[in-house]
Amino acid sequence: MLKLYGTSKSRSARSLWALEELGVKYEHVPVEVSQAKSADNLKRNPNGHIPVLEDDGLTLFESMAINLYLAEKYGKPPLWPSGAEQHGKAYQWSFWGMTEIEPRLMTVLVNRVFLPPDQRDEKAVAQALEAIKAPLKVLDDTVKSHPYLLGNDFTIADLNVASVMSFAMIAKIDFSAVPAAQAWLNKCLGREANQRARAQK
Ligand SMILES: N[C@@H](CCC(=O)N[C@@H](CS)C(=O)NCC(=O)O)C(=O)O
Known part of the structure; x- marks a missing residue:
């Protein structure tokens, strides 16, 4: 199951928006900005930032990379265009x-x-x-x-x-x-x- 770590009061809002546009099922774990450097989050993202995405064994950081990945994997035109x-x-x-x-x-x-x-x-x-x-x-x-x-x-x-x-x-x-x-x-x-x-x- 897709899991997005990060509060909507941060850059994580970008990836929550992408997930909502795609209409996929996901779990939102609202990690606060102040928790970005917690031991748990550093395991997911050694940079100590949110958002982080987990998808079927893959862990991704960087909001734009997460969104482009989600769009390519789960989107269809026009959201993820062809070619x-x-x-x-x-x-x-x-x-x-x-x-x-x-x-x-x-x-x-x-x-x-x-x-x-x-x-x-x-x-x-x-x-x-x-x-x-x-x-x-x-x-x-x-x-x-x-x-x-x-x-x-x-x-x-x-x-x-x-x-x-x-x-x-x-x-x-x-x-x-x-x-x-x-x-x-x-x-x-x-x-x-x-x-x-x-x-x-
Ligand atoms: N370029 C990264 C930046 C991520 C980033 O800096 N996130 C902030 C929240 S908006 C953060 O985690 N700050 C907490 C910290 O650096 O300790 C992205 O777009 O995902």
Whole structure:
């Protein structure tokens, strides 16, 4: 039986969302962020992070890898599209979300929300907001020309990028310069499967 370790109040929400979209049966073990470095979790993931997936003897860490694996193994079109070309696009957008978007959003989130006010670095926030403008424009242009990243349908690429971008909502980032990206993000995050994932522990 599929088992997902990690609380929905963390990056684990990404994989819970994928599991909910796929409609597969799974067990959710809501390991808290504070428990990520417990002895039990370190056995599952030596990095001491959540989420972790177990599936029939396989243990996987890294949220994007988990989601791409789940989509390939349990998904069908359109969520997991057909053919190497479309898979390449799904990898492209997933890695793009992790490398072009996530580090900048994390900097803003940490310095606007997580750190105590006297430790926040406004200069780092300003630099991250400047650096994220170009990739956000790429996203905006893409979803201006078709409704979802790969074309007309919601796929695992949208799920992966939107779940990374959900940090932006918490960090209260202004998307008025990229309205198509904002509308796409609202549409993706509003999906019932994401609501079900977020409602979990
Ligand atoms: N790149 C990893 C990052 C995982 C990660 O850093 N998870 C955080 C929770 S959002 C965590 O486990 N933090 C606890 C810790 O590092 O002790 C992924 O996407 O799965």
